[in-house]
Amino acid sequence: MMMKKLIILVLLNAALVSCKKDSTKLVPYDPSAPVFAIYPAPFKGYVGDVMPFYDNNTFHLFFLMDWRDNAPQYHPWYKFTTTDLLNYTNKGQMIGYGRADEQDYTLGTGSVIKQGNVYYGYYTGHNYLFLNTARPQEGILYATSADLNTWTKKTEFLITPPAGYDFNNFRDPNIFFNDATQEYWMVVGARKNNAGELVYYTTKDLASPNWAFQGTFYAPNKYDMLECPDIFKWGTYWYLVFSDTNLENATHYRMSTSPSGPWITPANDLLDSKYFYAAKTASDGKNRYLFGWVPTKSGFADNGTKDFAGNMSSHLLTQNTDGTLAVSALAAVIQAFTKANNITTSTKTSDVTTSGSDYNLTSASSLSYALFGSINGSYMISGTVNFTAAPQNFGILLGSNTYASQTYKLGFQNGNMESDRVASGNTTTESSVPFILTAGKDYNFKVVIENSIATLYVNDQVALSTRIYSLQNQSWGIFSSNGSVVFKNLKSFGLK
Known part of the structure; x- marks a missing residue:
């Protein structure tokens, strides 16, 4: 009923706006229609934690819906479906809220798994009304479905924190099948002795779950909380993916x-x-994909702080020969950018020389840069970069003014890939990931842009995502500080 009311309001608002312009061109909004997106989000609301599941040639991307309406209940499970990771259909609410006296007054993250012909959705029940009572604030529940669309809660089921563990932090169940033991394992984020850890349970049968607590799964003793665990086997290796809440605040x-x-x-x-x-x-x-979310910023401004939730984003995961994981852009996304743009230099410093699509930036003591046209809509920048005399930093400029004094620097510095916001002479590093470069070596890069999100991929190994509200209708460019850098085969593309 809530979704129907929202749809009606959206249609009425769209009609009122359209009538003011030209009532003969009214096009109703269809929330069930597939939407092309690189970084999808609902028409209204934002994407929180993503719980991906693949079945019958379709990705079912369950997520926590963040309405941001200050309502007492929040984060029901919603779902996108896609067959190509470019066109997404919002299937609406999957699992809704419980009552004020129930564990799932609000919802949290979990996972979906199939046994036989039944799908099981294990999720977090979060009831802040239980804080400082004899009942735990968080517990584990589940629902079942025959088609991944209609879900029935098993209200008699509840797992609460084991003795000795924090009553208020017990969430994000991830279930996988262990072939070696012929058991289902459930890994849950928990806290003990003021430190986050992962604990696990086992059962032989999801249809008659009798989960037995087995103790600690992983306890690094450095994070406040380990959220959203994901465990999978790939070749001879097992992998554990998680997000931390206090140090890097990353995956x-x-x-x-x-x-x-x-x-x-x-x-x-x-x-x-x-x-x-x-x-x-x-x-x-065939391939393994990584699904997360890129946060919006408070006030939808570049100087805002990170919000919870935003847009969904996905990367391709590959294995290196030593078993480590590499991150790269989706092939479908790259192939969508088929419209080649002309790159015209609008301004550059005197120490920039060009030869076709190659740019040589040499600066002994200051910023060397070249600026090009404005970014409008979805955009991809690609090329190769190589440095000889080690620069202080170098990379791509986004959302730049004429003098590159108000801009974002997406590039390399001190063994890291960084997203730096430059404003009024001050530089703020907003995000970074380790990546060490070697002088004299070519590095291939791509920057994938849609609306206010940009992701830098390098050598099909590493990714750096960022949110830039000044990105659109502003210049982009290249830069180097205190060194010599060559950008080769620099290109930009739009969608068809």
């Missing part, structure tokens, strides 16, 4: 040859920056 991964550990921390354990959170994976049998 990490660990690897092991057994789901029982020990879990190895790779040299770069981040799968993106803090502007890509709560990511979980799904495989279509």
